[in-house]
Amino acid sequence: MVQKLTKTSAAESGKKKAQQGLQELQDTIESLRARVSALEKNEQRLSALNAISALVAQSMEFRDVLHLTADKVMEVMEADAIMVFLLDEETDELVLELYQGLSANFVTEVRRIKVGEGFNGTVAAKGEPLVIEDVTTHPLLNRQAVVGEGLRSQVIVPLKSKGKVIGTLCAAKRKPANFDRDDMELLSSIGNHIGANLENIRLYQDMKRALSQLQQSEERYRDLFESASDAIWVHDFDNKTLAVNRACEKVTGYTSEKLMGMSVCQLMSSSGKARVFEIEGGLLREEPVEPRCEVELIRKGGTTSTVEVTTSVVAREGQPIGFQHAARDVTEEREMQGNLRYYLQQVTRAQEEERKRIARELHDETLQNLIVISRQLEKITSSDALWEESHEVVRGLKKQIETAVQEIRRFSNDLRPSVLDDLGLLPALELLADDLEANGIKTTFEVIGVARRLPPEVEVMLFRIAQEAVRNIRRHSQA
Numbered sequence: 001m002v003q004k005l006t007k008t009s010a011a012e013s014g015k016k017k018a019q020q021g022l023q024e025l026q027d028t029i030e031s032l033r034a035r036v037s038a039l040e041k042n043e044q045r046l047s048a049l050n051a052i053s054a055l056v057a058q059s060m061e062f063r064d065v066l067h068l069t070a071d072k073v074m075e076v077m078e079a080d081a082i083m084v085f086l087l088d089e090e091t092d093e094l095v096l097e098l099y100q101g102l103s104a105n106f107v108t109e110v111r112r113i114k115v116g117e118g119f120n121g122t123v124a125a126k127g128e129p130l131v132i133e134d135v136t137t138h139p140l141l142n143r144q145a146v147v148g149e150g151l152r153s154q155v156i157v158p159l160k161s162k163g164k165v166i167g168t169l170c171a172a173k174r175k176p177a178n179f180d181r182d183d184m185e186l187l188s189s190i191g192n193h194i195g196a197n198l199e200n201i202r203l204y205q206d207m208k209r210a211l212s213q214l215q216q217s218e219e220r221y222r223d224l225f226e227s228a229s230d231a232i233w234v235h236d237f238d239n240k241t242l243a244v245n246r247a248c249e250k251v252t253g254y255t256s257e258k259l260m261g262m263s264v265c266q267l268m269s270s271s272g273k274a275r276v277f278e279i280e281g282g283l284l285r286e287e288p289v290e291p292r293c294e295v296e297l298i299r300k301g302g303t304t305s306t307v308e309v310t311t312s313v314v315a316r317e318g319q320p321i322g323f324q325h326a327a328r329d330v331t332e333e334r335e336m337q338g339n340l341r342y343y344l345q346q347v348t349r350a351q352e353e354e355r356k357r358i359a360r361e362l363h364d365e366t367l368q369n370l371i372v373i374s375r376q377l378e379k380i381t382s383s384d385a386l387w388e389e390s391h392e393v394v395r396g397l398k399k400q401i402e403t404a405v406q407e408i409r410r411f412s413n414d415l416r417p418s419v420l421d422d423l424g425l426l427p428a429l430e431l432l433a434d435d436l437e438a439n440g441i442k443t444t445f446e447v448i449g450v451a452r453r454l455p456p457e458v459e460v461m462l463f464r465i466a467q468e469a470v471r472n473i474r475r476h477s478q479a
Helices: 002-058 063-078 104-110 119-128 145-149 181-227 244-252 254-262 268-285 331-381 388-415 418-422 425-438 455-476
Strands: 082-086 093-100 113-115 131-132 153-161 165-174 231-236 241-244 293-300 304-316 319-331
Touching: 063 093, 063 165, 063 181, 063 388, 082 119, 082 268, 093 119, 093 165, 093 244, 104 145, 104 241, 113 425, 119 153, 153 181, 165 181, 231 388, 241 254, 241 268, 244 254, 244 319, 268 293, 268 304, 331 388, 331 425, 418 425, 425 455
Parallel strands: none
Antiparallel strands: 082 093, 082 165, 093 113, 131 153, 153 165, 231 241, 231 319, 293 304, 304 319
8 A cells, every 4th residue: 555655656746747847848948939039030120220221321312211211110110100200400390201101191290390399309309219108198298190190109219410310210009019128229220320321311412413403504504605606715724725616616717626626816816816815814813904805816718807805714613724715706897887987087078078168168258258348338438428327327337247257257267277277186276275265264275295197087076076165165154
């Protein structure tokens, strides 16, 4: 009996040990499974982080980075929604830049959030991560739209660039969940990667935009350059031609290829070339020079044309590297001006000849006839045959005739003073000054420089100008 009890007790003890060993084995298996699961989860998170890091390092398109980030975060953290806010420094607001898993109404409600308000606003203000287990009981809840959207649990981390908060990254679930430390660290690492590279991406995009604008500007300049009606060429300080437009071919007669191998300035006359070089030197010295001048251009084949050249300095990064010249062919214009001057001279000469003829006829005929009449009247007044009343009438007529003679002499002199033809401009001007003196106006006549004769038409023009000035002086002084 005792032996039987001993065997039973030993069997139970063995069974108990076996059960205990089995339990320990199960616990070990569960522990291994948990470790394997944790390792797999960590490996998954590490893989996601590596993928995001690789894209951030390679891609310069910020939205591509954000989209991949959102996909990876939702996959690894089993999140229901993702939000990325970026800071608008001008308004001090967070702007929803990217989202997934959210309704349109909710997006409208949270499109802009003031820094310091709500969950994301607080993270942006403090620059520290925030874990919310249940938004319905959290004191920072300030928008019921969050509850209405069913986003119960959230983890939010700041996006930083050079130590400065530039936005927030939020992962949310629609059921209460405990985001652990690993979740927060993963999201923080992702946020750090995004924030650290955001500035580089923005700089790249700004540079890309600037290059695009520069390219467009260059294309517009090239279009204007090529379609300009004026001949334009650019050369360096060695007079090596760097660029010419199509109008240069028309002005010079040479092809663009030929012009690129020569100095366009060498086609100018010696005096024109010297003037252009003088302007270039003045512009480089930043002197107040007139950048425009007219030069004679020797075209292909030896023909010449008159061009108006405007010179400007070409600079790169603030340093002068050469000159740009714009030339306009003014040959026909100058010929027309020359013809106009010729016609004006002819008209002026005809007018002066007519003045001379009228003045001569007044002096030789009308004036002489009046003098004869005056002398006859003088004889009559000396006769005793007239009554006293008739003497008075005749004397009055004689006085009127003498006045008329003076006026005709003045008029004849105004039309064409003989001294202008005989002695020249200076004596004629001196007579004008004497006439002012005779009318009680103090006048000084002074000659500066060496006295010399000018072409007849020039002397006539200058005399007419002075004559009109004297006439105005006499009229305004009531002399």
